[in-house]
Amino acid sequence: MPKIIVEVMPKADLLDPAGKAVANALQRKGHSEITNVRIGKRIELHYAEAPTPKQIEEAKEIAANFLSNGVIEDVVSVSVEEL
Amino acid sequence: MRIGVVTFPGTLDDRDAQRAVRLAGATAVPLWHADKDLHDVDAVILPGGFSFGDYLRCGAIAAQAPVMETIIDAANGGLPVLGICNGFQILVEANLLPGGLIRNEHQHFICRDQKLIVENVDTAWTNQFTLGQEITIPLKNGEGGYIAKDETLKELEGEGLIAFRYSEVNPNGSFNNIAGLRNVKGNVVGLMPHPEHAVEPGFGPDTDKAMRSGVDGLNFFTSVLNWMVKA
Numbered sequence: 181m182p183k184i185i186v187e188v189m190p191k192a193d194l195l196d197p198a199g200k201a202v203a204n205a206l207q208r209k210g211h212s213e214i215t216n217v218r219i220g221k222r223i224e225l226h227y228a229e230a231p232t233p234k235q236i237e238e239a240k241e242i243a244a245n246f247l248s249n250g251v252i253e254d255v256v257s258v259s260v261e262e263l
Numbered sequence: 264m265r266i267g268v269v270t271f272p273g274t275l276d277d278r279d280a281q282r283a284v285r286l287a288g289a290t291a292v293p294l295w296h297a298d299k300d301l302h303d304v305d306a307v308i309l310p311g312g313f314s315f316g317d318y319l320r321c322g323a324i325a326a327q328a329p330v331m332e333t334i335i336d337a338a339n340g341g342l343p344v345l346g347i348c349n350g351f352q353i354l355v356e357a358n359l360l361p362g363g364l365i366r367n368e369h370q371h372f373i374c375r376d377q378k379l380i381v382e383n384v385d386t387a388w389t390n391q392f393t394l395g396q397e398i399t400i401p402l403k404n405g406e407g408g409y410i411a412k413d414e415t416l417k418e419l420e421g422e423g424l425i426a427f428r429y430s431e432v433n434p435n436g437s438f439n440n441i442a443g444l445r446n447v448k449g450n451v452v453g454l455m456p457h458p459e460h461a462v463e464p465g466f467g468p469d470t471d472k473a474m475r476s477g478v479d480g481l482n483f484f485t486s487v488l489n490w491m492v493k494a
Contacts, residue, residue: 251363
């Protein structure tokens with residue numbers, strides 16, 4: 181099924197409580213080599229047919245205006261996956 | 264005077280908001296997220312809760328609901344709109360107020376009677392307060408940390424768009440102690456604490472005079488009645 185994958189991450193300068201909790205757990209397990217963990221979102225948009233260039237542009241707009249909030253998050257990537 | 268209270272899936276405080284409207288002397292009109300019609304209301308309240316399970320981001324999905332299309336247009340035209348807690352988050356996600364709300368700095372859900380300073384009384388929802396007045400109303404949220412870009416904060420401070428600031432304690436790490444905002448016209452106000460839980464003696468925050476006697480929240484609802492009489 182053709183998909184568009186949108187990846188969203190909390191902004192680098194913002195506290196990421198979920199990432200911090202996981203990083204602390206890894207430290208406790210002895211993984212001192214891991215210095216930080218940040219957790220974002222992967223959102224899949226599924227299509228019946230391979231998305232057209234127009235649909236890909238629309239997906240980018242959806243990613244920027246609905247799937248993310250520019251004040252607190254960055255859209256890291258919008259990519260097409262055809263399988 | 265008819266004041267609409269919107270219910271989204273996952274809204275919790277719609278009944279309390281309706282009750283506050285009635286105690287202020289107005290008619291409460293239940294509005295439904297999927298119904299674009301505002302049923303001739305004179306003002307709208309977006310109440311607290313966890314609309315759409317806080318999925319995606321708090322308030323993000325509710326901001327796309329059919330009723331919000333009408334509310335955004337009406338708010339831009341001057342209709343008084345009050346967003347409480349999740350309602351504030353919805354107003355921010357709907358771009359009716361700037362900035363964003365993130366998880367509390369200390370990462371805990373917080374529930375307390377919160378002191379606020381009234382920073383602006385030229386709005387539909389705050390005109391029955393006096394400037395600089397200290398009020399106490401309940402606060403209960405997990406994602407109430409207000410953030411905004413530096414230039415947005417400068418504009419908010421410079422233009423007098425901050426409606427409320429936290430007093431004594433900043434409960435969630437909000438920038439500049441911001442508890443609530445107003446828009447330029449003054450018809451839209453959003454805040455994290457809950458005025459609708461401090462409207463009736465016996466059920467409000469404690470005061471120096473008696474337990475649970477605090478009714479500081481009632482002024483929000485009488486303010487909008489006063490605003491509409493003047494308008």
